Amino acid sequence: MTTIAFYNIILFSSTFFVWFIKRLDTRLGRWICLSIAFLLVFIPSAIRYDIGTDYLSYLRIFETGSYIKYKYTEPGFYFVNRFVDGMGLHFQWVFVILSFIFTAVVFKVYPRRNDWLLHFLFFSMLWLFSFNGIRQAIALSWCLLALFYFFDKRYVYFFILTIIGSFFHQSALIICILGGLALIPFPYFFKVRIAPIIFIIILGVAFFSANKLFVYIEWFLNFLNLEKYAAYFGSSQHFRARDFGSGLGALAKFLFSIYIILNIKLYIDENENFWFLIILVFFYSLGVVLASNIVIFGRMADTFVVGQILAFYFLWDIPKNRYINRIVICTFILFLSLLFLKISFGIPTVYADPKLNPFQTIFSKDI
Structure with a gap:
């Protein structure tokens, strides 16, 4: 229970300090609050030991020098490993640097209107995910x-x-490519009337007959030169039926996404570029539906989760139907709080052990 309380205190206390920033009049006070919020989420990520499914995998990559294979495909990850290795530093510095980049880039978005909401949405959905x-x-x-x-x-x-x-x-790169495609000037009528119908039909097909979509998804990944992910379709380890969990969490995520898609007009009337946001939400919800049947599609949902995060963040300030929208957002916040609580238990599944509980540090290795 100590670890569960620890994770939740980190999430809610860091959100509080981000919220409290706007209540301070002095620049020094705001800077102190922002620094506290930053350190609350950064330090546990930086000093964790064997927490997360991939921790030992990264350790093997570092110790064997196999990070060289990432030199041209993911050079940022390669450079961090090469720097730590070249300087003769302990392996843990890889996680210190990676965790710092992860946290610092998000905090670069602040200060912003309702940044407490953005902070909570992002870190409730991605902080524990970052451990894996x-x-x-x-x-x-x-x-x-x-x-x-x-x-x-x-x-x-x-x-x-x-x-x-x-x-x-x-x-x-998928986000990058979709961003370029989203700039194609489709008519307003298509975006607010026809596109939602198309999205709902595809999601319906995915919900009732997911196998028909798998062929097209595999082709699309190959088309984008993402053979690594297309190869998952032939993997018995990853391409396996989901046989754990009740599915209620996936259903809730799906229904929240449908609410966003059905309110596409509100978004596009607010900002025409929110069309891209709706596209991201559609692919996120598609990933959620497919992941409820085949485990590996959780990776697809993870790729587009920023769409869901920003959709609810921007929804807070959309004036039309504000009362209803904020009820939905508060319900979503409650759902994420319960989901975060569940994830913090670190319950192993037949697919993988998240290795989140008990939390260990590189110093104590047990809390």
């Missing part, structure tokens, strides 16, 4: 920052930042 997939988490943090530039029509920065994210995990 720090490279992809870093890529998602760069994508989060990039999307704000996209919505401000500063497209050069968007493409640069997503490409930087791909230096740590190639999944960021």
